[in-house]
Amino acid sequence: MTAFTGAFWRSGDTGFAEAATSRIFNHRLPSRLPAAVLRAANPADVVAGVRMAAAEGWKVAVRSGGHSWAAWSLREDTLLIDLALFTGMSYDSLSGIVAVGPAVRGGLDLDPYLAEHDRFFAIGHAPTVGMGGFLLQGGLGWNCRGWGWAAESIESMEVVTASGELVPCSETENADLFWAMRGSGPGFFGVVTEFRLRTRPRFRELTRSTSIYPAELAPEVLTWYHAARHDVPTSVELAAVGCTPPGFDVPVLIIDAVSFDGGPSSLAPLGTCPVADEALVSKAAQPVKIGDLYAEQLRSNPDRHRYFVDNAFLAGTAADLVPALLPALTDLPTSKTFTVLGDFTPLMSRHRNRPDMALSVQTDLYFAAYVIGETPDEDAHCRTWLDATMERVAPYSAGCYLGDSDLDVRPDTIMSDAAWSKFQRIRAARDPDGRFPGYLGTPVQ
Ligand SMILES: Cc1cc2nc3c(=O)[nH]c(=O)nc-3n(C[C@H](O)[C@H](O)[C@H](O)COP(=O)(O)OP(=O)(O)OC[C@H]3O[C@@H](n4cnc5c(N)ncnc54)[C@H](O)[C@@H]3O)c2cc1C
Known part of the structure; x- marks a missing residue:
């Protein structure tokens, strides 16, 4: 039996249903349920969870803020790793970089914290959206029109890979994962435990x-x-x-x-x-x-x-x-x-x-x-x-x-042809056993 610092429920345990669905924003819940839920307390729990999933023959689903409209974190035959406790924030005034846990909520948590330092990050419009899913899919934040996608301002991150290793990712380290992470959203094949984000001076007016x-x-x-x-x-x-x-x-x-x-x-x-x-x-x-x-x-x-x-x-x-x-x-x-x-x-x-x-x-x-x-x-x-x-x-x-989007209902194109081919190559190399379930529904490419 794997020992976790956080909490763990198998299907059928008391509290399982609550752990599986209570943090989902959309009340139109799907019938899909995971095989087990791990409310991880730290990156070591995430590593142990990914390894346990391999041993049990489960795939791995992830939840940060629970705000995906299509409840992407609910997948059959998975260990759902819930990152609700990953809410740390730490700002470095020399570099202007803020480190955030994936369950940090953009407007409720990060923005007031950055305001204390007179800085801003282009978070999602609704203040409750989790940073994890938001950044992974690109991040259409405030004034995305003028400042670009939020994912463009990720300096680096920590990721637990499909093989259960905790690795740093940036333009220079594990650059393939870094490329894939910025835009693949729920198709990503790893668990991000921390993002480091470049902030901008806070607006005046x-x-x-x-x-x-x-x-x-x-x-x-x-x-x-x-x-x-x-x-x-x-x-x-x-x-x-x-x-x-x-x-x-x-x-x-x-x-x-x-x-x-x-x-x-x-x-x-x-x-x-x-x-x-x-x-x-x-x-x-x-x-x-x-x-x-x-x-x-x-x-x-x-x-x-x-x-x-x-x-x-x-x-x-x-x-x-x-x-x-x-x-x-x-x-x-x-x-x-x-x-x-x-x-x-x-x-x-x-x-x-x-x-x-x-x-x-x-x-x-x-x-x-x-x-x-x-x-x-x-x-x-x-x-x-x-x-x-x-x-x-x-x-x-x-x-x-x-x-x-909800590709399960209406399949659509999510990447250019060249990007999609590159994404598939990286995925095959990084997650050869298909530990992460990929998209719900099939993107049209
Ligand atoms: C009220 C509301 C307002 C919104 N406004 C905006 C907006 O202004 N701009 C915008 O771009 N989007 C917006 N969205 C969409 C939202 O950003 C996405 O649905 C996003 O996925 C939510 O992130 P989350 O972490 O809260 O969701 P979750 O449901 O927890 O995560 C979605 C999926 O992303 C993946 N994922 C999440 N975290 C991780 C991680 N740490 N490691 C690996 N995979 C992970 C998993 O596949 C997960 O199932 C809004 C959604 C709502 C409900």
């Missing part, structure tokens, strides 16, 4: 412009947005959002822009919308606090709900995309559902120094749908709406972002 348009004006607004977004500076996070905000009975279209240190002038291009005068609400270049943005995210992504989520990186003219997107942004299946058409123009600039990493599919337009229901009897309606929405945008899609 956040400025926000928000215009709310009635759904009838969506064709004009989206056509304008499709062109105007290219003129918005890199300091600005920019999105068109379809939702039913508090105080509204029907869905509306919001053009939302938050500028990180760009000041009011960075938001000037947003004043050019030809139907700006007809906005229901218009707030131009107002100061805003990051805490208010986190609170808004918590309201938009309520706990204890049933989520259906999908996404696509889109390319096309306004004439192509606007008709395909209109129902997705203005005809929503539940009052809590929201959809986002985010701009990534600066991210795609050829002048940008983009590191070579597994994350390799992207365009300058990111569409994501977050369909939110409350009870199981809404599931069929939510599913049908999302399937139809994704079918309409599919002709213009270059692939998807793992973080908002």
Whole structure:
């Protein structure tokens, strides 16, 4: 019997079901369950867990923050290694690097900690998201549009490999694992026990412009947005959002822009919308606090709900995309559902120094749908709406972002052909016995 410092449950033990599922954010739980759960206390437990899984003939599943929409950490015939206790944070002011455990929550834990040091890291939008899954799939953090993917700012990490060794990974040590880890998300074949992240100076001023348009004006607004977004500076996070905000009975279209240190002038291009005068609400270049943005995210992504989520990186003219997107942004299946058409123009600039990493599919337009229901009897309606929405945008899609995907329901492209081949070669060399289960569903390559 392997001795762990942390807690261990086999299927059938008292507390097993709670240990297996209690930290999953999406309340639409799958029926999949692991064979056993290890709530590891330290890296030595993770090493022992991976070795025990090999001895028992199990695969290894991993959970950091439990926020994957599709509950990727629940896999049959696995030892689920739950990293809930890996919440350490330590900042080095000489290098500007912060070391974080994978279960650290971006907005609730890391951001307040870095604020004490006047630093910032582009964490996920909802403050509860775990750093582990977020960073592994690339990490679409605050102002990803201007600053790049969060995974680009990983300096190094500690990984327990499929053979049960704890090794450092960086551009210069175990560089193959480092390459694969940055973008392969739930397909990664190792357990990251610590990330070291390059932080940036903390922003001084956040400025926000928000215009709310009635759904009838969506064709004009989206056509304008499709062109105007290219003129918005890199300091600005920019999105068109379809939702039913508090105080509204029907869905509306919001053009939302938050500028990180760009000041009011960075938001000037947003004043050019030809139907700006007809906005229901218009707030131009107002100061805003990051805490208010986190609170808004918590309201938009309520706990204890049933989520259906999908996404696509889109390319096309306004004439192509606007008709395909209109129902997705203005005809929503539940009052809590929201959809986002985010701009990534600066991210795609050829002048940008983009590191070579597994994350390799992207365009300058990111569409994501977050369909939110409350009870199981809404599931069929939510599913049908999302399937139809994704079918309409599919002709213009270059692939998807793992973080908002569910490949089990809708297989899609997650890496370029070259990156996918490289990923398979590294995986075959590093995990020859298939100790890690790989993707749920099959990516289209
Ligand atoms: C409310 C909400 C808001 C979100 N907002 C954003 C956002 O703004 N930007 C964005 O990019 N994504 C966002 N997401 C998606 C989220 O980042 C991903 O689902 C991510 O996988 C969650 O990470 P986690 O550690 O919390 O999840 P988990 O479910 O614990 O992990 C997901 C999977 O990643 C792998 N994994 C996680 N940690 C490790 C590790 N340490 N070692 C090896 N493999 C590991 C495992 O396969 C695991 O099953 C959001 C999700 C929710 C629920």
